[in-house]
Amino acid sequence: MAIEFGEIEEVVLTDIWPHEATDFTPWLAQNVDALGAALGLELELVRTEAAVGGFSCDILAKDLGANRLVVIENQIKPTDHDHLGKLITYASGLGGEAIVWVAKKLRDEHRQAIEWLNERTKPGTDFWGVEIKVIKIGDSRPAFQFQVVAAPFEGETSNPTPPPDPGGETPLSELYRGYFQRLINELRDAHHFTNAQVAQPQSWYAFSSGAAGLNYVAAFGRNRVTVHLAIQFGTAAENKAYFDLLLQDQTAIEQELGVADGELVWERMDDRQMSRVSLYQTGSIRDDTQALLDTHNWMVANLLKFKKVFGPRLHPILHQVRPRD
Numbered sequence: 001m002a003i004e005f006g007e008i009e010e011v012v013l014t015d016i017w018p019h020e021a022t023d024f025t026p027w028l029a030q031n032v033d034a035l036g037a038a039l040g041l042e043l044e045l046v047r048t049e050a051a052v053g054g055f056s057c058d059i060l061a062k063d064l065g066a067n068r069l070v071v072i073e074n075q076i077k078p079t080d081h082d083h084l085g086k087l088i089t090y091a092s093g094l095g096g097e098a099i100v101w102v103a104k105k106l107r108d109e110h111r112q113a114i115e116w117l118n119e120r121t122k123p124g125t126d127f128w129g130v131e132i133k134v135i136k137i138g139d140s141r142p143a144f145q146f147q148v149v150a151a152p153f154e155g156e157t158s159n160p161t162p163p164p165d166p167g168g169e170t171p172l173s174e175l176y177r178g179y180f181q182r183l184i185n186e187l188r189d190a191h192h193f194t195n196a197q198v199a200q201p202q203s204w205y206a207f208s209s210g211a212a213g214l215n216y217v218a219a220f221g222r223n224r225v226t227v228h229l230a231i232q233f234g235t236a237a238e239n240k241a242y243f244d245l246l247l248q249d250q251t252a253i254e255q256e257l258g259v260a261d262g263e264l265v266w267e268r269m270d271d272r273q274m275s276r277v278s279l280y281q282t283g284s285i286r287d288d289t290q291a292l293l294d295t296h297n298w299m300v301a302n303l304l305k306f307k308k309v310f311g312p313r314l315h316p317i318l319h320q321v322r323p324r325d
Helices: 020-030 032-039 080-093 108-120 168-188 235-247 250-257 291-323
Strands: 006-009 043-052 055-061 067-076 098-103 126-137 144-151 205-211 214-220 224-231 266-269 275-282
Touching: 006 032, 020 032, 020 043, 020 055, 020 067, 032 043, 032 055, 032 098, 032 126, 032 144, 043 080, 055 080, 055 235, 055 291, 080 098, 108 126, 168 205, 168 214, 168 291, 205 291, 214 291, 224 235, 224 291, 235 250, 235 275, 235 291, 250 291, 275 291
Parallel strands: 067 098, 098 126
Antiparallel strands: 006 126, 043 055, 055 067, 126 144, 205 214, 214 224, 224 275, 266 275
């Protein structure tokens, strides 16, 4: 039987987003996770129109894996010198360490500028150029595509200078990087839990929950490991209010997680801005291969449980604390 194929057509961007500021920027902010997937980063929206003096950065986001700010400047036209200047101004004014330029077309001279910046800036400061296209086949619904056309050099992406190890041993950072790279790979490829691609030389990794400031964290501590829900979306008062509302559902949450009485630790942490809900077990990054594999499997299983159990509760409680959100 002959198969009839349709032709891919490129849609004019202004047919989808008539105005850059009022249409495209809000859409991109709502889909910052999809942009992150194209970059291999776990991105979370911080805010739009972030003020820098008398100017405003289109989108300010957070790279959860590296705990750094991401400056995003967007256009629905080909790149121009004006936006290149804005990009650098916003990055310096906001302290951005990951800088992303999204446009209909990245001109050759601007792609070269991105590459030049990546060559000459300090490690941990990364620049990307991304083209966006919208396509359809016949009368199908339109679909968007992000194409990365300029990026940090392979092997240097998203690697901020690691914090000093307790004993000043660089190999310890590499142990963490290798461990979390394997964890990220399984969660992404086998479970579609994350879009993250690159691990960092640090003892923890934060994964987006889909609700800004509410993240699933896997971490090594002092002779123990943890999986926890980190509550740090707002002020200390807002975080504590959120924690208290979540705590009202403690019995059901613990039953759904299948944990023993007292195993799930509810940490209000009144002396800190954040709160968290945690599971712990013994473990160390210096454990032998089998013990690290057991820790890996424990983290995977419990991160998946946390997403299943906490996920449906996160936004409803957030709306109680912040009715405007």
